[in-house]
Amino acid sequence: MILGKVIKRTAIQSEYRDFVDKYIEHVLSEFKGKIHSIYMCGSIPKGTAKPFQSDADFTIVCVNPKDIDYERLSNIKNRILKEYPLITKIDTTICSIDDVLSKPNEWGFWVKIICVCLYGHDVGEKVPPILISPAFILDLNTETKKEVDRIHRLLSNASDNTMRTRYIKGYSKRLFRALYSLVLEDTGVWQDDIHKMKNAILDYCEIDSALIDDLYACYLDTNVDVEEFLGVADEVYRYFENALNTMAASRTSDG
Known part of the structure; x- marks a missing residue:
C-alpha cells in the first residue's frame, strides 16, 4: 500500500x-x-x-x-x-x-x-x-529514541511554566506519532490529527486504553504536573519500544 x-x-x-x-x-x-x-x-x-x-x-x-x-x-x-x-x-x-x-x-x-x-x-x-511496510515503520522511527531522550531531558530541566507546557505538548505529540506509526499497516494513511491518532491507536494497539487516555489528557492540560506526565510518558514509550523491537525481530527472522 x-x-x-x-x-x-x-x-x-x-x-x-x-x-x-x-x-x-x-x-x-x-x-x-x-x-x-x-x-x-x-x-x-x-x-x-x-x-x-x-x-x-x-x-x-x-x-x-x-x-x-x-x-x-x-x-x-x-x-x-x-x-x-x-x-x-x-x-x-x-x-x-x-x-x-x-x-x-x-x-x-x-x-x-x-x-x-x-x-x-x-x-x-x-x-x-x-x-507502508515494517521496513518503512522501522526506518521512520530511527531517531525516535534520540528525540524522546532529548525532550525528556529538556522537560526535566525546564523551570519556566510556558516552556514546560510546550515540552509536554511536544513530547505527547511525539509519542502519539510513534504509536500511530505502529498501526499504519492497519489504517493505510498517515494522520496528523492527534485525536484521530488516539482513536486509531486505541483501535489497533494492544496498549492499556487508560494509559492512552491519560497521555491525551496530559496533552490537553496546560497545568499538568511534570512528574505525573513523565510517569505516563515513560510507560507509553516502554510499550512503543517493546513493540518496535518485536517488529524488528520478526523482520529479521523472516528475512
Missing part, C-alpha cells in the same frame, strides 16, 4: 497569508542563495488554524544545513512573532537535499508526505512512492 500525502491542497486562511509570505521573504533575504525550497505542515497550510492557538511549522531544504545559522533564524522568528501575535510559536526544521533523497523513509517521508512546498522546486517529487 502506497502512503498518500497528508495535505492534498494548500488552503492558507486569509489572516495567515501575510504572515507566511513575510516569514518566507525574511528567510530568503537573510540567507540569500542558500535555500533550495521552503515547506509547511500542520494546521496553517491545511486551512484549519485557530488564531492565538495554532503554531507555524516550516521546513527549510538546502544544500548544506550549516549555511543556515540558527541564531539568525531565531531573530527572524522573534521579530515575526511580535508582528503577528495570532501565532503561538514558529518551529523551523532544516535538512539537506541529500537527506531527503538518500533517506526516503525518514526525511523523504517528512517532505513528500507531511509537508507542502511553498517556495522553490518540491524535492519531495523526486522521492519514490513510499510503501
Whole structure:
C-alpha cells in the first residue's frame, strides 16, 4: 500500500497569508542563495488554524544545513512573532537535499508526505512512492529514541511554566506519532490529527486504553504536573519500544 500525502491542497486562511509570505521573504533575504525550497505542515497550510492557538511549522531544504545559522533564524522568528501575535510559536526544521533523497523513509517521508512546498522546486517529487511496510515503520522511527531522550531531558530541566507546557505538548505529540506509526499497516494513511491518532491507536494497539487516555489528557492540560506526565510518558514509550523491537525481530527472522 502506497502512503498518500497528508495535505492534498494548500488552503492558507486569509489572516495567515501575510504572515507566511513575510516569514518566507525574511528567510530568503537573510540567507540569500542558500535555500533550495521552503515547506509547511500542520494546521496553517491545511486551512484549519485557530488564531492565538495554532503554531507555524516550516521546513527549510538546502544544500548544506550549516549555511543556515540558527541564531539568525531565531531573530527572524522573534521579530515575526511580535508582528503577528495570532501565532503561538514558529518551529523551523532544516535538512539537506541529500537527506531527503538518500533517506526516503525518514526525511523523504517528512517532505513528500507531511509537508507542502511553498517556495522553490518540491524535492519531495523526486522521492519514490513510499510503501507502508515494517521496513518503512522501522526506518521512520530511527531517531525516535534520540528525540524522546532529548525532550525528556529538556522537560526535566525546564523551570519556566510556558516552556514546560510546550515540552509536554511536544513530547505527547511525539509519542502519539510513534504509536500511530505502529498501526499504519492497519489504517493505510498517515494522520496528523492527534485525536484521530488516539482513536486509531486505541483501535489497533494492544496498549492499556487508560494509559492512552491519560497521555491525551496530559496533552490537553496546560497545568499538568511534570512528574505525573513523565510517569505516563515513560510507560507509553516502554510499550512503543517493546513493540518496535518485536517488529524488528520478526523482520529479521523472516528475512
